[in-house]
Amino acid sequence: MEPTRLNKYLVDAGVCSRREADRLMEEGRITVDGRRAVLGQKVTGNEKIFVDRKPVKKPESIERVYIAYHKPVGIICTSDPKAKDNIIEAVNYPDGRIFHIGRLDVASSGLILLTNDGDIVNAILRAEGQHEKEYIVKVDKDITDEMVTSLRNGVHIGDDRPTLPAKIMKMGARMFSITIVEGRNRQIRRMCEAVGLNVESLKRIRVMGIKLDDIPPGKWRFLTEQETSALKAALV
Template sequence: MDISINKYISDTGFCSRREADKYIEQGRVTINDNIALKGNRVQEGDVVEVDGEPLKKKKNTIYIALNKPKGITCTTDLKDKSNIIDYVNHSSRIFPIGRLDKLSEGLIFLTNDGDIVNKILRAGNQHEKEYVVTVDKPVTLEFVKTMRSGVRILGVYTKKCFVQQEGSHRFRIILTQGLNRQIRRMCEALGYKVETLKRTRIMSMTLKDLPPGKWRYFTKDEIAAINTMVAGSSKTEKGQGSEGMDE
């Protein structure tokens, strides 16, 4: 065995590689009692600890789909009383893949598989996320056209995307990028305010038969399908910038 420290940590199911890097930066990770640095390698027989606690290999890989209700925060910080981990209350240590805003609802994945988190969140993987959004003013043709072609937020133009009006104040949008609070920022830039935002699909998975506030395990077929879709994703973290699976 000879793997990078952040991959070793994510492989145990403790957290994603991105979060592992944060632990390393904070000086909370040791290899054989020596403070770990980014880029360190772990060899067979090395003892890796986080906050003085040895990491143990995970037993089973867990994949969960949750229909997140409003008011739940997509954080692993247990000090936050509305955190998603306490809400799901699973016996194993799991973490969300990406996030949905506290006021947003809908489909989100949780897992203890740090590798698949890394692959799904990688920018440029073109994994579709579908949302139904209601806004505070009537949706116009100009609004739909502009949303489709790209809106300037966070200093960049959003990628072209599918947008379809579904009612006087409602539209459906499919994103392949995940800039922070992207849909809300796009609407705000055009003078609209989001009133409700629900993610209805991630890649091939939908909210079908999953009531609000409930969660279920992926089926074997769903796990196989997701793994096939991310098979081409690089395992490195090159290009893993601000994009991911935010709304």
């Protein structure tokens, strides 16, 4: 094969995203033919490549998998094997490396997608602001109509711009669903704080057309062929 950047090769091999590959190189956790890999390095696929002392399979030998996981509260969205309660160990996928698409903070629960298809990860990250994510939120006070209007129209959460319009549906005095297309750090918690609410629980129930449904906390399932096809089609 023609020489390709090592970070792209690791994406194709289902090891991690390009960003994660660069981080692993900077931390000295990738070697090529026994030598520490460097940013921008190219490989042909004939080298002996190791990540965290584990050999990397050639991309053409990798079967792509797509997983929906119900992340419980307390699990951390990181692929760092040294981190306690990291999501990769929690999922415990038995056949090769996978990595998570996006994040949920440690105090939140719900749907997380995982895959060994780095192209899908990069496509979703590039499409930030275009695809819906839906959550169920419980708060510490009664929700007023004014609060709903503010959350729906967009609020300032300390960044340089207000949040984009959101879909809001009240489900009770202190519970509502919210659908957003952004993914800023702790966005929904910060949105609630902006209107005087504190989040007591936060669960993601949908990513694009993929739903959490009845997956028990801590369990996962493979996406159906229909879900996988729809996911890929939405990212074209």
